[in-house]
Amino acid sequence: MTGDPTLSLSGERLAAVYRLACGPAEVGARARAICVEQTVEFPADLVDDPAIQAQIIGEVASIEPIAPGRFEVVIRYPVEAAGRELTQLVNLLFGNVSLQPGVRLQGFTLPGSLLRHYRGPRFGTPGLRDLVGVQDRPLLCTALKPMGRSPEQLAALAYRLALGGIDLIKDDHGLADQSFCPFAERVACCTEAVAQANRETGSRSLYLPNITAPTDEIAGRARRAKAAGAGGLLVCPGLIGFDGVRALADDEALALPILSHPAFQGGYCVNPDAGLGHGVLFGQLNRLTGADAAIFPHWGGRFAFTQAECRDLVAGATCSMGAIRPILPVPAGGLRLERVTELCDFYGRDCILLIGGDLHAQGADLVTTCRRFVTLAQANGAAG
Amino acid sequence: MTGDPTLSLSGERLAAVYRLACGPAEVGARARAICVEQTVEFPADLVDDPAIQAQIIGEVASIEPIAPGRFEVVIRYPVEAAGRELTQLVNLLFGNVSLQPGVRLQGFTLPGSLLRHYRGPRFGTPGLRDLVGVQDRPLLCTALKPMGRSPEQLAALAYRLALGGIDLIKDDHGLADQSFCPFAERVACCTEAVAQANRETGSRSLYLPNITAPTDEIAGRARRAKAAGAGGLLVCPGLIGFDGVRALADDEALALPILSHPAFQGGYCVNPDAGLGHGVLFGQLNRLTGADAAIFPHWGGRFAFTQAECRDLVAGATCSMGAIRPILPVPAGGLRLERVTELCDFYGRDCILLIGGDLHAQGADLVTTCRRFVTLAQANGAAG
Numbered sequence: 179m180t181g182d183p184t185l186s187l188s189g190e191r192l193a194a195v196y197r198l199a200c201g202p203a204e205v206g207a208r209a210r211a212i213c214v215e216q217t218v219e220f221p222a223d224l225v226d227d228p229a230i231q232a233q234i235i236g237e238v239a240s241i242e243p244i245a246p247g248r249f250e251v252v253i254r255y256p257v258e259a260a261g262r263e264l265t266q267l268v269n270l271l272f273g274n275v276s277l278q279p280g281v282r283l284q285g286f287t288l289p290g291s292l293l294r295h296y297r298g299p300r301f302g303t304p305g306l307r308d309l310v311g312v313q314d315r316p317l318l319c320t321a322l323k324p325m326g327r328s329p330e331q332l333a334a335l336a337y338r339l340a341l342g343g344i345d346l347i348k349d350d351h352g353l354a355d356q357s358f359c360p361f362a363e364r365v366a367c368c369t370e371a372v373a374q375a376n377r378e379t380g381s382r383s384l385y386l387p388n389i390t391a392p393t394d395e396i397a398g399r400a401r402r403a404k405a406a407g408a409g410g411l412l413v414c415p416g417l418i419g420f421d422g423v424r425a426l427a428d429d430e431a432l433a434l435p436i437l438s439h440p441a442f443q444g445g446y447c448v449n450p451d452a453g454l455g456h457g458v459l460f461g462q463l464n465r466l467t468g469a470d471a472a473i474f475p476h477w478g479g480r481f482a483f484t485q486a487e488c489r490d491l492v493a494g495a496t497c498s499m500g501a502i503r504p505i506l507p508v509p510a511g512g513l514r515l516e517r518v519t520e521l522c523d524f525y526g527r528d529c530i531l532l533i534g535g536d537l538h539a540q541g542a543d544l545v546t547t548c549r550r551f552v553t554l555a556q557a558n559g560a561a562g
Numbered sequence: 563m564t565g566d567p568t569l570s571l572s573g574e575r576l577a578a579v580y581r582l583a584c585g586p587a588e589v590g591a592r593a594r595a596i597c598v599e600q601t602v603e604f605p606a607d608l609v610d611d612p613a614i615q616a617q618i619i620g621e622v623a624s625i626e627p628i629a630p631g632r633f634e635v636v637i638r639y640p641v642e643a644a645g646r647e648l649t650q651l652v653n654l655l656f657g658n659v660s661l662q663p664g665v666r667l668q669g670f671t672l673p674g675s676l677l678r679h680y681r682g683p684r685f686g687t688p689g690l691r692d693l694v695g696v697q698d699r700p701l702l703c704t705a706l707k708p709m710g711r712s713p714e715q716l717a718a719l720a721y722r723l724a725l726g727g728i729d730l731i732k733d734d735h736g737l738a739d740q741s742f743c744p745f746a747e748r749v750a751c752c753t754e755a756v757a758q759a760n761r762e763t764g765s766r767s768l769y770l771p772n773i774t775a776p777t778d779e780i781a782g783r784a785r786r787a788k789a790a791g792a793g794g795l796l797v798c799p800g801l802i803g804f805d806g807v808r809a810l811a812d813d814e815a816l817a818l819p820i821l822s823h824p825a826f827q828g829g830y831c832v833n834p835d836a837g838l839g840h841g842v843l844f845g846q847l848n849r850l851t852g853a854d855a856a857i858f859p860h861w862g863g864r865f866a867f868t869q870a871e872c873r874d875l876v877a878g879a880t881c882s883m884g885a886i887r888p889i890l891p892v893p894a895g896g897l898r899l900e901r902v903t904e905l906c907d908f909y910g911r912d913c914i915l916l917i918g919g920d921l922h923a924q925g926a927d928l929v930t931t932c933r934r935f936v937t938l939a940q941a942n943g944a945a946g
Contacts, residue, residue, distance in 0.1 A: 185710055185742055215864070218708030219734060221919045230710035258741050259709060263776050265801040266738040269825050273735065273798070276828030277865050277895075324602030325643060326569055326614035350603060351657065354650040357642050358569055392647050393777075393809040414657070417649040419803035425777040441653050444660030445837035446829035453829035480599070481661050511661075535605045 185229040191254035193239065193287040194271050198249045199280035199451040209238045209251045212281070215274050217259060234259065250284065257288075262295040264421045264466055272454065284455040285494070286462065293500035297428055301435045301470045302503025303528055309409070309435060310345040311382050315559025316522060317530040318551055319346040319437075319508060320537055322353070322368065329359055333367035335544075339537075340375030340383035342548020346530060347372060348412045349388035351439045361387070361399055369406040384409025386437050389426075390417050397425075400432055410435040413469070416442035420467045427468025437508070438469035448482070456487040461494020465502050471530055475511030476521065485524075492525065506530050515540070515551060522558035531555065569613040575638035577623065577671045578655050582633045583664035583835045593622045593635045596665070599658050601643060618643065634668065641672075646679040648805045648850055656838065668839040669878070670846065677884035681812055685819045685854045686887025687880075687912055693793070693819060694729040695766050699943025700906060701914040702935055703730040703821075703892060704921055706737070706752065713743055717751035719928075723921075724759030724767035726932020730914060731756060732796045733772035735823045745771070745783055753790040768793025770821050773810075774801050781809075784816055794819035797853070800826035804851045811852020821892070822853035832866070840871045845878020849886050855914055859895030860905065869908075876909065890914050899924070899935060906942035915939060 194216075200208055213236030214222050225231050239252040260267040272283045299305070307313050320339055322332045332353075339347050347368075355361040365387045372385040389399040389411050396418060400411055411434050415423045427436050440460065446453040454463075460472040472495060475481030477488050488509070496504040509521055510532035521531055533551065540547045578600075584592055597620030598606050609615055623636040644651040656667045683689070691697050704723055706716040716737075723731050731752075739745040749771045756769040773783040773795050780802060784795055795818050799807045811820050824844065830837040838847075844856040856879060859865030861872050872893070880888040893905055894916035905915055917935065924931045 184712065187742070211864075217736065218710065219705075219736065219918070220708040221923060224919060224922050225708055227710065230708060234708070234710035259736070261738050261740045263738055263779075265774050265776060265798075266736075266740070269736060269738075269774070269798065269801055272828075273801075273825035274828075276800075276826050277824060277832065277859055278828065279832045279866050321603075324604040324609055324614060324618070326602065326611065326618040328568065352601065352603065352643070352650075352653060354645050354647055354653075356645045356650070358571070390649050390653070392649060393803070393805045395647075414649075414653065416660075417653055417657075417803060417805075419777070419801060419806060421777045421801075422803060422806070440661060441657035442660050444656075444658075444662065445831075445833075448661065448663045448836045449829075449833040452832050475661055480595075482663050534603070535608060538608050539605060 185233060187233045187256050187258045190257045190289055190291055191237070192257055192260060192289060192292055193252055193254050194283060195285040196251045196253065197244070197282040197284045198251055199247055200249070201247060202243070205241055205249045205251070209241055209253065212236065212275050213238060213253055216270060217255060219274060257292050260292060264296070264424055268420060268463070276453070280451050282450070282452055282455060283458055285458060288499070290500055293502060296466050296502060297468060298465050298502035299468050299470045299505055300427055300433060303506050304503070306435055306470055306506060309382065310384060312345060314527070315555045316525070316527055317345045317506065318555055319348060319530045319532040320344050321348050321350045321534045323350045323534060325350060325352045326358060329363040329367045332359070332364060333371040336368045336385060337371040337375050338544045339548055340372045340381070341379060342545040343379070343381060343552040344383060344548050346384050346386060346410065346437065348386040348437060351388055351390070351412065351414060351441050353388050354391060362402060365403050365406045365408060369408050372409070373407055384435070386410040386412045388412040390414040396422065400426055400429070404432050404434060408434065410437055412437045412439055414439045414441040415464070415467060416440065420463055423467035423469055435470045436468060438464045438467070438472045440474055456483065456491040457494025460491045460507070461497070462499065465495070465499060465505055469505060471506040471508050473508040473510050473532060476509030476513060479512035481511045488524070508532050515554060518551070518554040519558055522555070527559050569617060571617045571640050571642045574641045574673055574675055575621070576641055576644060576673060576676055577636055577638050578667060579669040580635045580637065581628070581666040581668045582635055583631055584633070585631060586627070589625055589633045589635070593625055593637065596620065596659050597622060597637055600654055601639060603658060641676050644676060648680070648808050652804060652847070660837070664835050666834070666836055666839060667842055669842060672883070674884055677886060680850050680886060681852060682849050682886035683852050683854045683889055684811055684817060687890050690819055690854055690890060693766065694768060696729060698911070699939045700909070700911055701729045701890065702939055703732060703914045703916040704728050705732050705734045705918045707734045707918060709734060709736045710742060713747040713751040716743070716748060717755040720752045720769060721755040721759050722928045723932055724756045724765070725763060726929040727763070727765060727936040728767060728932050730768050730770060730794065730821065732770040732821060735772055735774070735796065735798060735825050737772050738775060746786060749787050749790045749792060753792050756793070757791055768819070770794040770796045772796040774798040780806065784810055784813070788816050788818060792818065794821055796821045796823055798823045798825040799848070799851060800824065804847055807851035807853055819854045820852060822848045822851070822856045824858055840867065840875040841878025844875045845881070846883065849879070849883060849889055853889060855890040855892050857892040857894050857916060860893030860897060864896035872908070892916050899938060902935070902938040903942055906939070911943050
């Protein structure tokens, strides 16, 4: 088939950084194979169109050894292949090659022409701080639990947590629209409970219901939450898709902060030789979706992220991405009050500390415990 | 907080089968931890409501050693925790625990009361066969490639592939709505090209455009495809979410067969000690979404699935799931005509063989090569 003379791309390219697990004798061939797999997915020698060969197929920009049997490979793809769609950008970066062992997407850089398609976080770090009126310490978050409680019981809990000064009070991510805790009732009760506490304290605690839902129900739940006075939305991109989150963030009729929960995303990041780097998954991709903060399991809790992975996550949450705002990391996963100082040392002031069960394990009144959490954060915030 | 006397669940439970990588001294504790993590996600000893303890928290049904350091653990969760939503079912099965190393979801069994929430595949194996009018051999599929071709060039290709007798002609999954191949034009050209070939041959080749797209554009693209006369839809659940596919399958105004592509799902399955079993990811979950066939990389191609994993995949595609139809496995990923016999030996008649580049590598006219593909499949179909 002869070439189409009209294929005339800009020549501008985005860069993907992969980490490959292989020997030095194979890495060149593997890098070239990724160039082909992610674009034409067709034997390169059968592509008889010189324009496609030159303009479409990925280019290896660099190959660097980073450890024995580990290489960092930068591949550049034409921006037009990504189009203006997050679904296609993700596909281009890591669609088919995700199915190969020993390949991990460790980062990516988009030129301005691509970044301009993405609004990114409406609030981000500065906006979230302004919303809750807290500038000088980590923000604090907790969850309404456990599953099985009625809406009224969760509302009573939300009231006390807000009274105690927790900035963000979110649904447990397992609360959807179950018969024992229907969404509409829960949102109505909990928004009112938090609003009541705010009236009493003069504070600005936010309630964030979980609006992860069937495709055709997400927008309705988000609007109901907005109308009820919810302070934000909890979403699970692993369940509704990255672009499902992007659609919510871009909805001008909502204009609510969005907290991203990592449910079902573990497959992408628990294996260091596959999937996505932590900075990519929790940082860069969340920012492209417009999430304002990203929950993840901090090292040393119930999960097994390493310190290096947590640092990579922060880098992805805060690195320069044109006009795309930085977002707040939300370390979580079995954290305890006694670790607040250590957490602040690790993350600095710009984070949201998420503690759940431990607030109930102190043998003290919950409101008192929450105030202690605030005090601990303030003490470390001032020092940090 | 005292118990709410109204928590009164049915007692009916669904079963999740996990494979754990750990030692015999730890497996009991790890299993109980999953029971808690996936439901209350709260320290069990702080759950002061006996009804929640008894009715909500997961139960360990069995622990069996399956290999040194590997155990199969069955955990049962209350059906009410899953609600009627695929997003929440997936969350319940593998939300948080996906983030822990050494845990793999290897299967699940849903009672009738849960299965009834899911229509499943509209066509499935029998329906797809009826659509293309082929009962006695594997179906055949190929892709329109490479990226960079114009709509008109892809249509010319589609015409020849249909003339040659390929049953399902799908978009390359990298074709979205890029400037060099806009969706609307591509769908219009290719549906007409395949229709023209069908008129000439009397056959019923189907064209399946890729409608993976931003959240707010999926339905519109699907409807445009339907109106143009497309024979089915290609979707990537890894990019639009499982429930994004379910919404398409359930749309009575579409009523089109759905072909699932595994782009971006590799993180879930390339590590045998994490993520999802192949039968779960490609089989059971695809069936719940209503996909009619599931593309995956067959062993021995450009990817690295094992034979055992491919067999597990077939099991998940065909096992009993109430009224949820079985679906066709679509082995792919660098397959060649010379492997057709081996593929038919492995999968039997009930599969769709997807060959892409190799159809163009025979040094013969493409239509001739396609007819050879059909003949090979017929010969093996008759024997199988």
